Amino acid sequence: MSADLSQQLQQRIQHAYEAKLALQIVGGNSKSFYGRSVAAETLSLAGHSGVLNYEPTELVITARAGTPLKEVEALLNQNGQMLPFEPPAFSEQATIGGTVACNLSGPRRAYAGAARDYLLGCKIINGKGEILTFGGEVMKNVAGYDVSRLMAGAMGTLGVLLEVSLKVLPKPEMELTRLFNCSANDAIEKMHAWSQTPLPISATSFHDSVLSVRFSGAAKAVNAAVNHSGGEINEDAEKYWHDLKEHRLDFFNTDKPLWRLSLASDIESLALENSAADYLYEWGGALRWLKTDSPAAEIQAAMEKIDGHASIFRHTDQVNVFQPLTPALMRIHKNLKMAFDPHNILNPGKLYTEL
Amino acid sequence: MNMTDKEEHSGNKLSLLKALLKILPEDAVLHEKEDLHPYECDGLSAYRKLPMIVVLPDTIEQVQSILRLCYELELPVVARGAGTGLSGGALPLENGVLLSLARFKEIIHIDPKRRIARVQPGVRNLSISQAANQFGLYYAPDPSSQIACTIGGNVAENSGGVHCLKYGLTVHNIQQLKIITMEGELLSIGGSGLDSAGYDLLALMTGSEGMLGVIVEVTVKLLPKPERAQAILAAFDNVVKAGEAVGNIIAAGIIPAGLEMMDKLAIRAAEDFVHAGYPLDAEAILLCELDGTNEEVSEHVARVRDVLHQSGATEVRTAKDEAERLTFWKGRKAAFPAVGRLSPDYYCMDGTIPRKQLPRVLKTMAELSIEYNLPVANVFHAGDGNLHPLILYDANIPGELERTEEFGGKILELCVEVGGTITGEHGVGIEKINQMCVQFNSLELTHFHAVKAAFDEKSLLNPGKAVPTLHRCAEFGAMHVHKGELPFPELERF
Numbered sequence A: 001m002s003a004d005l006s007q008q009l010q011q012r013i014q015h016a017y018e019a020k021l022a023l024q025i026v027g028g029n030s031k032s033f034y035g036r037s038v039a040a041e042t043l044s045l046a047g048h049s050g051v052l053n054y055e056p057t058e059l060v061i062t063a064r065a066g067t068p069l070k071e072v073e074a075l076l077n078q079n080g081q082m083l084p085f086e087p088p089a090f091s092e093q094a095t096i097g098g099t100v101a102c103n104l105s106g107p108r109r110a111y112a113g114a115a116r117d118y119l120l121g122c123k124i125i126n127g128k129g130e131i132l133t134f135g136g137e138v139m140k141n142v143a144g145y146d147v148s149r150l151m152a153g154a155m156g157t158l159g160v161l162l163e164v165s166l167k168v169l170p171k172p173e174m175e176l177t178r179l180f181n182c183s184a185n186d187a188i189e190k191m192h193a194w195s196q197t198p199l200p201i202s203a204t205s206f207h208d209s210v211l212s213v214r215f216s217g218a219a220k221a222v223n224a225a226v227n228h229s230g231g232e233i234n235e236d237a238e239k240y241w242h243d244l245k246e247h248r249l250d251f252f253n254t255d256k257p258l259w260r261l262s263l264a265s266d267i268e269s270l271a272l273e274n275s276a277a278d279y280l281y282e283w284g285g286a287l288r289w290l291k292t293d294s295p296a297a298e299i300q301a302a303m304e305k306i307d308g309h310a311s312i313f314r315h316t317d318q319v320n321v322f323q324p325l326t327p328a329l330m331r332i333h334k335n336l337k338m339a340f341d342p343h344n345i346l347n348p349g350k351l352y353t354e355l
Numbered sequence B: 001m002n003m004t005d006k007e008e009h010s011g012n013k014l015s016l017l018k019a020l021l022k023i024l025p026e027d028a029v030l031h032e033k034e035d036l037h038p039y040e041c042d043g044l045s046a047y048r049k050l051p052m053i054v055v056l057p058d059t060i061e062q063v064q065s066i067l068r069l070c071y072e073l074e075l076p077v078v079a080r081g082a083g084t085g086l087s088g089g090a091l092p093l094e095n096g097v098l099l100s101l102a103r104f105k106e107i108i109h110i111d112p113k114r115r116i117a118r119v120q121p122g123v124r125n126l127s128i129s130q131a132a133n134q135f136g137l138y139y140a141p142d143p144s145s146q147i148a149c150t151i152g153g154n155v156a157e158n159s160g161g162v163h164c165l166k167y168g169l170t171v172h173n174i175q176q177l178k179i180i181t182m183e184g185e186l187l188s189i190g191g192s193g194l195d196s197a198g199y200d201l202l203a204l205m206t207g208s209e210g211m212l213g214v215i216v217e218v219t220v221k222l223l224p225k226p227e228r229a230q231a232i233l234a235a236f237d238n239v240v241k242a243g244e245a246v247g248n249i250i251a252a253g254i255i256p257a258g259l260e261m262m263d264k265l266a267i268r269a270a271e272d273f274v275h276a277g278y279p280l281d282a283e284a285i286l287l288c289e290l291d292g293t294n295e296e297v298s299e300h301v302a303r304v305r306d307v308l309h310q311s312g313a314t315e316v317r318t319a320k321d322e323a324e325r326l327t328f329w330k331g332r333k334a335a336f337p338a339v340g341r342l343s344p345d346y347y348c349m350d351g352t353i354p355r356k357q358l359p360r361v362l363k364t365m366a367e368l369s370i371e372y373n374l375p376v377a378n379v380f381h382a383g384d385g386n387l388h389p390l391i392l393y394d395a396n397i398p399g400e401l402e403r404t405e406e407f408g409g410k411i412l413e414l415c416v417e418v419g420g421t422i423t424g425e426h427g428v429g430i431e432k433i434n435q436m437c438v439q440f441n442s443l444e445l446t447h448f449h450a451v452k453a454a455f456d457e458k459s460l461l462n463p464g465k466a467v468p469t470l471h472r473c474a475e476f477g478a479m480h481v482h483k484g485e486l487p488f489p490e491l492e493r494f
């Protein structure tokens, strides 16, 4: 399916700009739980879809923002390639635009980079209804400020993504996962020791006394790596990493607020009062999922002390979903918001009340 | 400058000097003409200007005080690392302060466990890898200028190197920055983890050419040194075939650590200079480096060799040992100075194109070379489409520099026309400011100005660089009508 709705979208935003009418930008509605809620009329990107350019040997794909993520991934897969940041979809309807706007990445992120690392360029509509293009379809481009990467993670608050260009990579020839029974501290030690060696690790996780390590690459290299690492074979590894990425593991089956902590990978434990807190580690320890009823203020204060960032991923009615910014940084954020969306109509409040 | 301007200028200078000496020791403030000369240009030496004053602070507090002072006096400030930039980014302003970060030379901390290094901005790129070596780690982005250029300059330019096809550019290899805004405020951008909250200011700072803030600390990511690296040299009797071979290697599912191409003139220059053993009869050579675990490299070397043969290489050589691998690279890394020996002057361009456009771009460049009667040597980060055409000229011949710049401008416009960009890694600076008008329309440029204003409201940090004013574009557009369309039709002409 392919359709170009950019004119209609542009007109609606121009209209909204004149009327100062807020819009809630929706792709496939797969991640509506993420971020603060926006009470506004919906601007749907779902119909604006289609892959515009893909040549496997150029390692670049360009697609309209409403193109389903699964369609992009299927096309890449047919050509032995992949989105290296292994994005979670959270639903069949997830779009490539929403994926970039949220800048969420999966298990491979710590070893291959995030969505923002693979974003080469984008076409957007700003809050005045102007169509702008930043970056491009080439790997190296330093002309002008890197506004396209600024869009990754901005969750639509700076512009509606119309098209995105992403760098893609060949899929590894082989992947094998090994399991190790150990304590949390041992897992931290092991993950750090291995990450200092050239072992071809592409994912790690720890929960419930089990450390999982995935190796990817040329067959010979992966076989040599698992010989070196030891550990038990995980026969159902593909499903495991997929379920982890999509939050389908039992761990994620909860009504408690689910926190996403981005922090120094070697922190052993956080000084939180609530001892019933339950963690799952990814990214060599640099990402921790935490289920807890502890108040947001306490968690975010603990994270501030260690220069980390905490966000509430699911089940929240809190004011600060994302780690609060310092006043100086917030001022720059507000200036940027004003520059791209002067009437504050694009997903207002989605990230912070002030934006 | 008329008399009164001059007097005012020296009056300003005197009071500024006094104020600066309250912040800095005497040896950290340069104001005599002969002391200012080393700062009059960067690596793009065709542009020169003496700054009013040079300051060499060595603490964050000093930088804050300097910037606060300049903010109050509304004096422009240009930050400078090692001055190896190739686009005039660090070119001083004669009514401004040049802020050198050269004394910020400390590697503050290496954390081998988390594979990061916290360094001051004046630390040279190569010294980070040297210091990390004891832990079996290194910093991946390796610009050819790495023995001299600073990490602060690398961040400001988003510099690349021959290994960025596999390991990414500066933006992919940094985790946290400390910057000082023009108002003197210290900001921490990024975090101790991999992601951080809010907008991606880390990306925005990277490649911002000293226009948004002064970088005073950088936390870089380190990588484990690969177990093995192996280089292959392939010769071709035709440049287009060499270009196709690059696509074929990638189609085989292999991302080499480095994949570089040189054309005949560059090969000859490099061979004369460093005797790397390059085949002089080849029209083009490819240098392909594969790294990783021992097993992976063995497997990939065999496959790449096959691909190269199938792609019509006339010769395929695998470095027989580490010494030969380094020799292969020596020629490539010395390509700029080597070409410099062929001609009194050379002008290095830096466009990126979609790789498949290489035949068209090379053909047009060859035609332009005849038209302008100026030879071009091509050095090419082939894997990621980043071209470095080197135009040979002689600045002593009247008009030749101007012709060279015009030729260079045409090459950049060609890069944009085929879907690429005017700069892959050297930055816009003052050099490519006109071509920015070709790549971006007035709305986009307006947003760039707004981004600058979000950090630097009074436009005092490196003003006039990287982003052209709309009026400048209108003037440039009046001279260069593009595809029969007048750019910026909404602006008045003069």
Ligand SMILES: Cc1cc2nc3c(=O)[nH]c(=O)nc-3n(C[C@H](O)[C@H](O)[C@H](O)COP(=O)(O)OP(=O)(O)OC[C@H]3O[C@@H](n4cnc5c(N)ncnc54)[C@H](O)[C@@H]3O)c2cc1C
Pocket (backbone or CB within 6 Å): B042, B043, B078, B079, B080, B081, B082, B083, B084, B085, B086, B088, B089, B090, B101, B121, B142, B143, B144, B145, B148, B149, B150, B151, B152, B153, B154, B155, B156, B157, B158, B159, B160, B161, B162, B209, B210, B211, B213, B214, B215, B216, B336, B337, B425, B426, B462
């Ligand atoms: C022979 C040669 C080979 C080169 N090869 C490569 C290459 O392979 N790849 C590549 O990418 N580049 C290359 N370059 C270009 C150059 O080395 C890089 O752009 C480098 O990053 C510049 O670093 P520097 O410390 O010299 O910065 P400078 O030239 O001093 O400054 C460059 C820009 O950064 C700003 N700046 C510097 N320090 C700071 C700071 N602390 N805070 C804020 N702004 C700052 C300046 O204002 C200026 O705009 C080469 C240059 C030469 C001469």
